[in-house]
Amino acid sequence: MTASILAAGVLEDTIRAFFQGLPIGAGFALVAMSFVLTYKTSGVFNLAFGAQAFISAATYFELHVRRDWPIWSAVLMAVVLVAPLLGLLLERLIFRHVHASSAVAKLVISLGLLVALPELFKLIVDYNREQPFGAVGIIPDGTTVYRLFGRYPVTRDEIAAFVIVVAAALALAALFRYTRLGLRIRAVVQSPRMTELNGVNADWVSSGSWMLSSFFAGLAGVLLVPTTSSLGTVLEPTGFFPIVISALAAAALGRLVSLPAALFGGLLLGVVTTQMRTHVPRDNVILAELQGPALPYVMLFAIIVFWPAIRRQVAGADPLLGVSPPPPALAATSRGRGMTIYTRIMALAFFTAVGVWTFAYANNFWISRITHSVIFSIIFLSIVVFTGLGGQIALCQVTFAAIGAFGAMQFAQRWDISVIVGMVAGAAIAAAVGAVLSIPVMRLGGIWLAIATLAFALFFHDVLVKYSWVGGSLFHGRGVPRPEFLGVDFSSRENFLILCIAILVLVGVLVILIRESSTGMALRALRGSETAAESIGVISWRSRVIVFSVSAAIAAIGGGLLAMEERLVGYEANFDPQTGLFWLVIVVVLGARTVEGGIQAGVAFVIFPELVLDRWLGLHGAWRYVLFGFAAISFARHPEGLLEHGKRRSQVMMQRMFSRRQPAVAAAAAGSGVDAGLDTGAAPGDEP
C-alpha cells in the first residue's frame, strides 16, 4: 500500500515536471531552431544570434514600454521590420562576401558581430540605463494562468511561446521539404553559382534566408524576455547567453541542420531539466551542480563529444573539404636583406624610444598600462600557438589564463610559496588540463571544437571558480603579491615591467622555436589535411596534445603575471569567457600567425582604447568592441591578419618602387614568391 502510494506520488511528480519542462523547453527550442535555420540557410554558425535577439527585444522595449507604442506596432517594428532589416544588412554587407570562406572564418566573423552589434546599438540609442521593470511580453495579459487537465498551471505567455515554436517548426519543415523556395535556399547555400545557372537569383534567395533567420532571432528575443529571469530587470545581451548556450545543446542534437531535432532537443532539454530538479537530491554537491549551473554545459559538451551524429558528421565529412592550401609564407620570410635590416633598425629605434620614455618619464599609470600590454601580449601568444600555428579555434584560452592567475594566488595565499612558483605550477596545471581536454575534442575541429571549448570555459566560469580550492575564499580575497626572484625584488612597477618583458621575450622565442620545429611542421601539415599528414608519419594526436598544452601553459603564465601586476585576481574583469571571445577576435584581426601579431594585439587591446579612443578622440571605451568586432569581417579575406596583410602591401610597394630603379633585383624578388604569397594570402576561404 505504502509502495503504491509512493509510486503514485513519483508518477504525479514526474507528470508535473513534464508539463513544467515544456515551456522552458519551448524557449530552448526556439533559440535552437533559429541557430539551425541560420546554419541551414547560410552555412554560418551564428554566435551573434544573442546580439540579434537583444536588438529586437531592446527595440520592442524601447518602443512599447518607454514610448507607449501599442504592442502590435512595437512588435511590427522590432520583429517584422528591424530584425529582417538587420539580417538583410548582415547578408548584403558581410556574409555575401564570405560565402566561400571556411566555417571557421564565418565563426570568427560572427564572434566579431557578437561583440560589436550590441555595443553599437547601445551607443546609438544610449541604452545603458534602461530598467524594464516588469518585462512586458508581446502577449496581452501574458501572465494569465490556465490549468492543463485542471491541474497543471501554464501562463498565456508560455502557451503562446509553445504554439509559436511548434508552428514555426512545422512551417519551416514544410518550407524546406515541400516548396521550391526551400529547395532554392538549400541549393544556394551549397552552390550559388550552380543555382544561378538554373535561373534562380541567388542573391535574393540568400538575402531572404538571412532575413528569415534574423526574423526568428528577433521573435526569440521578444518571446524570451517575459519568461527568462535574467532579462527581466536589465535587458542586456548577457541575459540571452545562458539560454543560448543551453539551446546550443539542443541544436547540436540535430547537427545544426535538423529543425525537428532542434525542436525535439529543446523540449527534451527543458523536460530533463525539470525532471532532474524534481527527482534528484539537492544535498549532494555534484548532483546539485548538475541540476543547476553545470547542466547545460555538461550536456553541450557531452553531446558534441559523444553524440554519434556529430561524430559521424566529423568523420564523414568530405576529406577534401579539410584540405587547405598551405598558408602563404610570412612577409618577413620573403623580404630582401636590406628591408630586413631597415625593419629591424626601425623596430629597435621604436622600442628604445618607448623604453626610454617608459622608464624615464612615464608615470605609474602608463607604466601599468604598458605592463598590461606586455602581459596581454604573452597571453595572446597562446592564441598564436593554437590558432596561428594549429589552425584551430579554441574559446577557452581565457580559462587557462585564469588557472595561471589562481595558481599564483593559491600558492602565495595558502602555502606562502613564491608567486613565481605558483605561476609555473598554474602553467603546469593548465597544460595538464589542456592535454586532458584535447583528448575528447581533438577529432572535432572547426566549429565543434570551438563550441566544445566554449562549453568548458563556461563550465569553469559558472561551476568551478566559486570553489575555494579554485577561486579562493570569499573571506580572504584574491590578493596576489609581486615576486622576489633570483634575489631581485620585483615589487616596484618598473622592475616588474622588466620581468614581464623578459618573460615575453622567452615566450616569443619559444613560439618561434615551436613554429620552426618538427611539431610546427606537423601542425602545418595537419591543418592542410589530417589524413594526408598521418599518411606521411605525422602523429596527429601527439601534435594536438602538444599544441593544446603549450598554448594553455602560455596563457596561464600570462594570467599569473596579470594577477601579480594587479595584485589580485580580477577574475570578473579579466577572465570571463566573453572576454576570451574578444581576445580571439582582436588577435585574429591583427595577425594570429606571428609573434609580432600577438604582441601588436596585446598593445592594441590595452593601449588603443586608452590612448586613441579616450585621450585622442574622446570616444567611449565601448568603441573598441565595435571597431575590432567589425574588423573581424576582414578575417575571411585576410586570414593572415590586417597587420601582416598591410606589411605585405607595403613590402610590395617598396619592391615596386625599388624595381623602377633595379628591375633585376625586383624580378628576383618576385621570383622568390612575394607576390605569390600576397595573392594566396588574399584568397578567401583560407583558414588561419
Added chain:
Amino acid sequence: MTARWWKLIFAALAVLALVATACGNAGNDDEGGAPAATAAPAPEEAPDDEPAPEPEAEPEPEEPKEPEHRHDFVPISGVPGVNDDEIKVTSIVTISNNTLGTNIAAYNDGIEAYFNFINETGGIYGRELVLANKRDDQLFMNLPESLAMVEEDDSLAAFVATLLFFGADTLNDAGVPTFGWNIHNEFADRRNIFGNIAPSCIGCIHQLFPYIATQVGASKAGIFGYGNSENSKVCAEGTRDSIEHYSAEAGGMTVEFFDTAIEFGLAGGVAPQVSEMKDKGVDIIYTCLDLNGMRTIAQELVKQDYRDQVIMYHPNTYNHEFVAANADLFEGDLVFVQFVPFEAEIDSELQRRFFEYTADLKLEEQTIVGWLNAHLFYEGLLAAGPEFDRASLVDALRGFDDYSHDGLTNPIDFSRQIALPNDNPDADYEYRCINAVEIVDGAFEQWTGEPGKPWMCWEVVREDWHEPEAFSFVN
C-alpha cells in the same frame, strides 16, 4: 554588449550576494549627526536591556549649531585637490554597462546634493566642496580608473560605487581617503577606505531570520541561493544555520527547502522548486538573490496559486520603481534595508536635509549612500581641522568610534571595525540591527521598530534567544 557580458552576470551575482549578506548592523549610540554637528563623538545613549525611552513630543527643528572652526580659512599647499577656493574630489561609479538593475549613477547625485547643501551654507574652511571628476567604471574598469586618479593627483578623496572594487588597494596604498558603497569585502582591512556601513559578518548566525518568521506566523522555511556564487551560497547557508540554531526558540521552526544550486538567470525556471515547497508547506521564503530572481520566484508562486500562502524576505529589493511595477507579485513581502528607509521619518537633521536637497531627484538606494558618504567626508574634514591633509583626514575618521550618520545607519566604530567580523569578532558591530519595510500596494511601509525608532536590534554578544529592541540612533 561588450565582450564583458559574462562578467556582467558574474558581477551581478557577486554584488547581489554581498548586498544580501551585509546583514546586521548594530549599535546603541549615536554620534556624527547633522552637518551642523561637531565631529567629536556625541554623548552616548547607552542601550541596556530596557527599551529605549519613548521619544518626546516632536520638537521644533532647531537651527543646527555650527562648529566654531567651520569657516576658518587657512592657506594650504601641497594637498591634492585643495586650493583656496575648492576642495575637489573624484568619484568612480559604474555608470555604463551596469547590470544590477538599479541606477548606481544616482550615487553621484547624492554626493552632489550634499555638497550643494554644504556650499549653500558657506562651505567649509572658506572653500566649496566640488565633485570635480566623475569617472565611469564601465563595469570593472575601476582599477585603471583608480590608478589614473592617483596619478593625476588632483583630488583630495575618492568616492566609489562599483559592482566590484578592484581598485581598492591602489587607492588605499596611495593614502587616498576613499568613501564608498560597501558591498565588497575590499572595504575590510584597508585603513583609508570607509563604507556607508562597516565590514559585516557574512553568513553569521542571526536571530533576525527566525524572529521574522515568528512575527508573521511562519514556521517552515524555504531558502534560495545562487549556485554560481560563493557569496550567495554562504549567505543562504547562514540563513539556514540561523534558523536551525534557534529552531526551538522560534517555535520549532524548520528549514523544509534549501536550494543553492539554481543558476543565475534562471533560464530553467524554478517551477519544480516551488512545487516542492508547496508540497512541504513552506510558508516563508528567504533568499540571497537579486531583483530578477525574486521576481521569477514570485511569478512562479502566482502561477502555482501559492503566492498568498507564503511570505518572501527580500535582501535587495529596496527599489521603489521595481516594486511599483510588480506590486501584485510582492504584496505583503518584507524587504531588508541597510539604512533608515525613506518611509521612516526620524528626528534627524541629516534626513531632513536629504529630502530637502534631493527633492528634484528620483530617489534610489545609491542616492542616499552617496549622501551619507559625502556627509562622512565632511565630518572628517571638520574633525581634521582647517590645516587638513589626506593623512589627518583619515586619522580623524578613524577616531570616530560611534558614528551613525545622524541616526540613518547603525553606529560604526571606525577605530576598530576594519576587518571582517567573520575572522575578528572584535571588529563586529555592538548590536546587530536591521531596518525592514513591508510591501503594500506596490509601495513600502516601515515594518521594524516603532515610530521614531525604526531600528530593530539584537546584542551581538548575546547568543541566547532574546527579543530585539527598537532603537533610534539620532542624537
